[in-house]
Amino acid sequence: MPSELKRQNFDPRPLRPSSTFPDHVLAEIHRAADQGVYEIRGFGAKRSIPTFDDLLFLGASMSRYPLEGYRERCDTNVVIGDRFAKRPLDLKIPITIAGMSFGALGANAKESIGLAATQMGTSTTTGDGGMTDEERLSSKTLIYQVLPSRYGLNPDDVRRADALEVVVGQGAKPGGGGMLLGQKITERVAGMRDLPVGIDQRSACRHPDWTGPDDLEIKVQELREITDWKIPILIKIGATRVQFDVALAIKAGADAIVLDGMQGGTAATQDVFIEHVGIPTLPAVRQAVDALVELDMHRKVQLIVSGGIRSGADVAKALALGADAVSIGSAAMVALGCNRPVYLEDYEKLGTLPGCCHHCHTGRCPVGITTQDPELEARLRPEQGSRWLRNYLSTMVLELQTLARACGKSHVQNLEPEDMVALTVEAAAMAKVPLAGTSWIPGA
Amino acid sequence: MQFDLATQSLREINAALHHSDREEGEEFVIAHPKGTHSVAVGLSDAINVTIDGHVGYYCAGMNKNASIHIAGNAGPGLAENMMSGRVVVDGNASQYAGASGHGGLLVIKGNTSSRCGISMKGINIVVGGSIGHFGAFMAQSGRLVVCGDCGGNLGDSIYEAHIFVRGEIDSLGSDCIEKEMTPDHKRELQNLLQNAGIHYSAAEFRRYGSERTLYNFNIDNADAI
Numbered sequence: 001m002p003s004e005l006k007r008q009n010f011d012p013r014p015l016r017p018s019s020t021f022p023d024h025v026l027a028e029i030h031r032a033a034d035q036g037v038y039e040i041r042g043f044g045a046k047r048s049i050p051t052f053d054d055l056l057f058l059g060a061s062m063s064r065y066p067l068e069g070y071r072e073r074c075d076t077n078v079v080i081g082d083r084f085a086k087r088p089l090d091l092k093i094p095i096t097i098a099g100m101s102f103g104a105l106g107a108n109a110k111e112s113i114g115l116a117a118t119q120m121g122t123s124t125t126t127g128d129g130g131m132t133d134e135e136r137l138s139s140k141t142l143i144y145q146v147l148p149s150r151y152g153l154n155p156d157d158v159r160r161a162d163a164l165e166v167v168v169g170q171g172a173k174p175g176g177g178g179m180l181l182g183q184k185i186t187e188r189v190a191g192m193r194d195l196p197v198g199i200d201q202r203s204a205c206r207h208p209d210w211t212g213p214d215d216l217e218i219k220v221q222e223l224r225e226i227t228d229w230k231i232p233i234l235i236k237i238g239a240t241r242v243q244f245d246v247a248l249a250i251k252a253g254a255d256a257i258v259l260d261g262m263q264g265g266t267a268a269t270q271d272v273f274i275e276h277v278g279i280p281t282l283p284a285v286r287q288a289v290d291a292l293v294e295l296d297m298h299r300k301v302q303l304i305v306s307g308g309i310r311s312g313a314d315v316a317k318a319l320a321l322g323a324d325a326v327s328i329g330s331a332a333m334v335a336l337g338c339n340r341p342v343y344l345e346d347y348e349k350l351g352t353l354p355g356c357c358h359h360c361h362t363g364r365c366p367v368g369i370t371t372q373d374p375e376l377e378a379r380l381r382p383e384q385g386s387r388w389l390r391n392y393l394s395t396m397v398l399e400l401q402t403l404a405r406a407c408g409k410s411h412v413q414n415l416e417p418e419d420m421v422a423l424t425v426e427a428a429a430m431a432k433v434p435l436a437g438t439s440w441i442p443g444a
Numbered sequence: 445m446q447f448d449l450a451t452q453s454l455r456e457i458n459a460a461l462h463h464s465d466r467e468e469g470e471e472f473v474i475a476h477p478k479g480t481h482s483v484a485v486g487l488s489d490a491i492n493v494t495i496d497g498h499v500g501y502y503c504a505g506m507n508k509n510a511s512i513h514i515a516g517n518a519g520p521g522l523a524e525n526m527m528s529g530r531v532v533v534d535g536n537a538s539q540y541a542g543a544s545g546h547g548g549l550l551v552i553k554g555n556t557s558s559r560c561g562i563s564m565k566g567i568n569i570v571v572g573g574s575i576g577h578f579g580a581f582m583a584q585s586g587r588l589v590v591c592g593d594c595g596g597n598l599g600d601s602i603y604e605a606h607i608f609v610r611g612e613i614d615s616l617g618s619d620c621i622e623k624e625m626t627p628d629h630k631r632e633l634q635n636l637l638q639n640a641g642i643h644y645s646a647a648e649f650r651r652y653g654s655e656r657t658l659y660n661f662n663i664d665n666a667d668a669i
């Protein structure tokens with residue numbers, strides 16, 4: 001009950017808020033009644049779902065021999081895409097940067113990300129809207145997305161990419177296309193997408209030139225022919241029917257699979273999509289690894305997991321479940337200053353507060369990340385942004401190594417499900433690790 | 445130079461066509477394609493390639509500068525994401541012909557199937573015969589010319605592309621309407637037909653394009669009443 005009402009001596013009994021209609025539900029109905037259109041917003045799912053926080057590492061014990069603190073060697077490198085490609089990606093850390101478009105993000109944010117990833121020896125990824133020269137120059141290893149919209153897609157950029165990522169789906173909106181609202185379609189963004197300035201731009205939800213897994217296999221072959229079989233081809237799926245999709249991606253000839261859970265962020269999509277479609281990253285990883293193992297492709301076709309990865313602990317748990325690497329998007333933006341308590345008046349103008357902001361779709365990002373407005377964009381200087389992101393990535397790697405050493409692993413990829421237990425029955429069932437203090441794996 | 449898919453691998457032929465030493469106007473013939481997929485994809489030099497027979501999926505995909513002549517029929521995804529140059533098919537083409545093409549000229553002398561010109565972004569497509577349903581779906585820019593008839597939902601969710609049709613249309617898609625054919629449009633079309641080597645008069649065609657009602661979300665403001 002709001003405290004000012006308490007002070008006014010209201011009888012609390014009739015003032016009980018409804019669990020069916022809590023404040024945010026009431027507010028959304030009021031907004032819908034005013035506007036007559038669904039809510040479109042950025043960021044990822046806000047509802048509470050099972051996450052990697054529901055898993056714990058057991059660490060070393062009598063039967064497991066730990067490695068020494070932060071000194072003993074614990075390697076972090078990973079090779080992505082050596083199934084067919086002549087030039088697989090050789091990354092120093094198993095944390096990559098997820099696809100985020102120029103258009104959704106400003107040029108300074110893209111440059112910050114490219115510089116930080118290069119310094120850390122990892123990859124960045126383009127997004128809907130094509131590749132910019134700035135991001136190619138700032139990123140040593142750049143993955144070029146082939147999206148349903150095909151905005152900006154061209155053979156020159158295909159050939160100057162270090163890998164291609166055919167995007168079938170995205171965790172925030174599996175089955176849905178993208179959006180970029182008119183306020184973010186500046187002349188440069190419109191030019192890259194061959195669209196009029198200022199329209200609410202829609203990115204298609206399915207590819208224009210293939211419709212099923214058999215077509216996709218031929219499409220992958222075409223991309224390999226165009227690139228002379230040099231660079232890896234990744235297939236990105238939103239987490240839904242994971243076991244089938246992973247098996248079909250393998251059949252289609254993917255060198256690696258990017259699996260995006262429902263916590264994955266977006267620059268702009270219907271809230272109903274973000275909160276109600278797809279499955280969480282935790283069960284998705286397990287299902288993907290099961291499919292890879294079943295087809296004898298685990299560690300041959302690499303699995304990159306994204307969606308709600310925030311810390312070295314999350315990375316360690318994803319790797320322990322069998323992923324080869326992870327990808328971060330929203331967390332990288334937070335490192336760049338997203339939802340940081342600065343420029344408070346600009347959060348207020350958007351009708352939000354630091355900590356609650358999901359207003360990427362407006363183009364009025366208070367901290368200069370998801371904007372094309374030169375004044376706002378100037379708030380994020382690439383030298384500073386890249387340093388923030390580099391420090392954050394370094395911290396994640398240190399945390400990851402700390403946990404791996406505690407479990408006695410000299411390479412982070414040696415982490416395994418047996419190193420973990422679950423805190424809840426749900427997480428135990430989803431991750432297929434025992435409930436803490438028991439040997440019980442529900443459903444096993 | 446002569447290639448033969450009966451004796452050489454696709455990889456070998458595409459690699460040779462990609463070779464950086466190619467000279468402008470150099471002539472290549474590919475014999476016995478027998479429905480092979482991804483023939484002559486990703487070409488970037490102004491060379492002339494003749495494919496002597498039928499091809500499978502994605503022939504001439506992402507073509508830039510090259511002139512490719514298919515003396516036969518083509519499978520799905522013909523000249524997908526083409527950037528420039530010229531692709532001519534003597535026979536029919538399957539679905540998604542010219543999908544997301546950014547430029548250049550694609551001529552299909554026969555008929556083509558569904559989703560011809562889907563997501564087109566500047567390519568010019570001239571079809572001598574008829575096309576299937578959802579032609580020019582979400583077409584952004586460029587021109588689709590159909591000398592025969594069109595299936596249902598032509599131009600659904602179209603942006604700024606121009607569609608010219610000589611025959612009958614089963615139905616127009618969302619936000620696609622018939623538009624005035626001005627003298628400028630007639631000139632534009634006549635040039636295109638001539639360039640494609642198709643001998644119809646622009647006066648026989650009608651023009652279709654976007655009503656632009658889907659360009660921005662319709663947000664009511666009931667609170668302001």
Ligand code: SF4
Pocket residue numbers: 042043333337338339340357358359360361364365366367368369370
């Ligand atoms: S602070 Fe910027 S990047 Fe973060 S949610 Fe708000 S608008 Fe998006």
